[in-house]
Amino acid sequence: MSLRGLNPNAEVLNKTAALHMNINAAKGLQDVLKSNLGPKSTIKMTAVAQDDISGDGTTSTVIFIGELMKQSERCIDEGMHPRVLVDGFEIAKRSTLQFLEKFKTPVVMGNEPDKEILKMVARTTLRTKLYEALADQLTDIVVNAVLCIRKPEEGIDLFMVEIMHMRHKFDVDTRLFYGKKKGSKF
Structure with a gap:
C-alpha cells in the first residue's frame, strides 16, 4: 500500500507477473537487436553507448541473455523455482571462466x-x-x-x-x- 501512497497510478504486480515482465523486456530487446548484428546493421547505434562502457560484444551479449530468458521462462512456466535457474547460471558462469582460464592464449x-x-x-x-x-x-x-x-x-x-x-x-x-x-x- 505504501507504493499507492507515493504514486496512485503505479501498477502493483505479484512476483510471478514481475518476473514475466522482466523476461519479456529482455526478449523484446533481443528481438530488436537480433537482426542488427555486424557492421552493416540498421540500428547499430543502439549499442554504441553501451559499447563505450562494456566494450565489444554488447549486441551479442544482449541476444544471448534474451535467449537465456526465453529458456528460463519455459522452465518457470513448468513450475521450476527461479532460484534453481540462478544457481544453474552461476554454475555455468564458473565453468565458463574455468574453461577460458585453461584455454587462453598468452599474448x-x-x-x-x-x-x-x-x-x-x-x-x-x-x-x-x-x-x-x-x-x-x-x-x-x-x-x-x-x-x-x-x-x-x-x-x-x-x-x-x-x-x-x-x-x-x-x-x-x-x-x-x-x-x-x-x-x-x-
Missing part, C-alpha cells in the same frame, strides 16, 4: 608481445564494426599504436593514443602518426 612471449596474435585479435574485433577492407587496413595501425605506447611493467594507457578526425578525408586515408602532441607530458 606476451618473453618480454615482447606476439604481434601476429595481436593482429588476429584486432582484425577479428574490427571486422565486427567495420567493412572488411577497412578493418584489414586498420589492423596494423591499431596494433602498432598500442605497441608504441606499451610499457612492459605497466598496463596499457589507451588515453595515450589520440584519434584525430580529419575533415574531407576518406576512411582509407587513415594513418598512424608516430610522435607526440604539442604540450603533452609524454
Whole structure:
C-alpha cells in the first residue's frame, strides 16, 4: 500500500507477473537487436553507448541473455523455482571462466608481445564494426599504436593514443602518426 501512497497510478504486480515482465523486456530487446548484428546493421547505434562502457560484444551479449530468458521462462512456466535457474547460471558462469582460464592464449612471449596474435585479435574485433577492407587496413595501425605506447611493467594507457578526425578525408586515408602532441607530458 505504501507504493499507492507515493504514486496512485503505479501498477502493483505479484512476483510471478514481475518476473514475466522482466523476461519479456529482455526478449523484446533481443528481438530488436537480433537482426542488427555486424557492421552493416540498421540500428547499430543502439549499442554504441553501451559499447563505450562494456566494450565489444554488447549486441551479442544482449541476444544471448534474451535467449537465456526465453529458456528460463519455459522452465518457470513448468513450475521450476527461479532460484534453481540462478544457481544453474552461476554454475555455468564458473565453468565458463574455468574453461577460458585453461584455454587462453598468452599474448606476451618473453618480454615482447606476439604481434601476429595481436593482429588476429584486432582484425577479428574490427571486422565486427567495420567493412572488411577497412578493418584489414586498420589492423596494423591499431596494433602498432598500442605497441608504441606499451610499457612492459605497466598496463596499457589507451588515453595515450589520440584519434584525430580529419575533415574531407576518406576512411582509407587513415594513418598512424608516430610522435607526440604539442604540450603533452609524454
